[in-house]
Amino acid sequence: NMDYEFRLLTHDDYEEVKEMCKDIWDGTDYMPLVFHDWVDDEKGEFFCIIDKAKNKIAGISKFSILPEHMGWLEGLRVHEEYRGQKLARRIQEYMSELANKYLEEGKVNKLGACTHLNNAASRKMLESSGFELEQQHMIVMKPYEENNAVITTKSFVVTRWKPTLEEFMNLDYFKSRDMIFHCDFTFMDVTEELYNILIKKDAFWEINGKKGIIYYKVETCFVAIDEDIDTIEIFSDYLYQKNKTGFTPYTTVNLKKPQLLENLKANGYITWSDWKMDYFYYLKK
Helix, strand or coil: CCCEEEEECCHHHHHHHHHHCCCHHHHCCCHHHHHHHHHHCCCCEEEEEEECCCCEEEEEEEEEEEHHHEEEEEEEEECHHHCCCCHHHHHHHHHHHHHHHHHHCCCCCEEEEEEECCCHHHHHHHHHCCCEEEEEEEEEECCCCCCCCCCCCCCCCEEECCCCHHHHHCCHHHHCCCCEEEECCEEEECCHHHHHHHHHCCCEEEECCEEEEECCCCCCEEEECCCCHHHHHHHHHHHHHHCCCCCCCEEEECCCCHHHHHHHHHCCCEECCCCCCCEEEEEEC
16 A cells, blocks of 8 residues: 655646646646646645655645635546556545535535536545535537538627626526536636626627627636527637637537527537536535
């Protein structure tokens, strides 16, 4: 049984973490892109588990604090050399201790996490740690590099819209999601604090008369306020053409709209999981 210890990550660990993540998601892992911001995040803790014998990082994870005192578990990675040794479980247990400490100190009052349908290990671990599945959605995107998905919007009139706090809190989009905002694998309560964050991030966009929210850490992610095919098309086409991040823009849809799914299919959209719910929000109260 190897000897491990936990410690916080520092900027000096960047190259080692980057190397560790190079094969995750076919080389598109966002971790290197957020690494320095996460090290600097004073609210949370970005830590690693070290193989003491080799002085090598065997795994990493991040405990963040989101608006409304939500403790958020994200960024769990295990080095390929150390997989199959229940390290993810050890990291999860350490994370739970950390979370409990934050709960006792009143810094958080609930814990959340988001994972994907295909990540069976993560889902099992959350469920066995007392998390419950709170919401599920479906990720959709238009694969522009393939012939069946064409750019339909080429000219754009771009402005901003600035909802009042009251308008923001009353958006049907949020009501249909139990007053939870989600974007880029993060779920947050719809509150004044979130409103101020989005205003500061300049996240409220209007393109060709359609309203949306553009908010992402790394991958290009957007919310279509009216949740209809026209808005999704305009925002997707705009972000694909104007925002060269190397990521295909994506959004999530609510399955309460069967006609929307038919429209998306007809316009060449795809999902990550064959039109199944695949984007899961877990909560531990």
